[in-house]
Amino acid sequence: MKKRKTPLRKCVSCQERSDKKTLLRIVRTKEGDVFLDHSGKANGRGAYICSLACLEDAIKKKSLSRALNVEIPDEVYDKLREELKKYEK
Template sequence: MNSRKKVPMRKCVATGEMRPKKELVRIVRSKEGDVSVDPTGKKSGRGAYLSKDKEAVLLAKKRNILSKHLEANIDETLYDELLDLIEKEKRQI
């Protein structure tokens, strides 16, 4: 019997697209209110997914989407960290 493994899908909060979880990056707010990038996708806390795409990150920054979704203040350095992460992954391909 040929059984295919189900691919977990998540929705990008900026673009609204459903994509495989591996194509997205998770941003998490801990119980203490700290917001950080979660590359493993396993940290506990409230999470939001963003496409690994420069335009999606810039759109989220412009519209303040992460702040609204995570109900926390988002530091500008988080967006810089996301853009750096995307650039590093593109270089590895």
């Protein structure tokens, strides 16, 4: 039986390529909502982050805002931080 290729994605902060399942996907919907996509299949424009440290770096460099083509408010960043802390543990 043929082995399937695993999809690789790049972290918007550190630019490191990794398996899609190991990265966390952040999505912007058509309505402009930004949230952490737990399933990895939500409709909308997606960007990948590998860790909480990379999220902090992406906030400083505004690379997450550029990747999603939207200005992200501080409240959304706070929600993303809290949700990523759950995944880090």
